[in-house]
Amino acid sequence: MKTVLIDGLKINSKEKLHEVFRTELNFPDYYGNNLDALFDVxxxxxxxxxxxxxxxxxxxxxxxxxxxxxxxxxxKNVSTYYPNDFIVTIN
Structure with a gap:
């Protein structure tokens, strides 16, 4: 299982949040930088x-x-759909 760390210290805007997710999780180029796109990807x-x-x-x-x-x-919604494959820890 791959572990991905998202560090809130690096996030100071919505744009930066999506940039960090896109980079750390290797999202495709067409990622839409919004919460609907986050769920979809x-x-x-x-x-x-x-x-x-x-x-x-x-x-x-x-x-x-x-x-x-x-x-x-x-x-959390994604982890509900994929409980064994997408584990989320929030600190």
Whole structure:
């Protein structure tokens, strides 16, 4: 199982959030940089299994606010569909 670390210390905007996801998870070029696209790509276009660790979320919360909550919800939804292949840890 591949482990991917998303560090909230590197995220200070929605654009940077999507850039980090795109880079760390090797998203395809057509990734749409929004939460619908995040769900779609995680559900169909990445190689699983993945253990995704999203740490330092307190830091990026100050920049993203409710958008971070929505992002975490997307990650948890994907893990619900793929419980053995997409494991999410939020710190």
């Amino acid at each position: 995680l559900s169909t276009d990445i190689e699983m299994p993945i253990n995704l660790i999203f740490e330092n979320t307190k830091y990026c919360k100050q920049y993203l606010g409710e958008y971070l909550d929505s992002t975490i919800e997307v990650l």
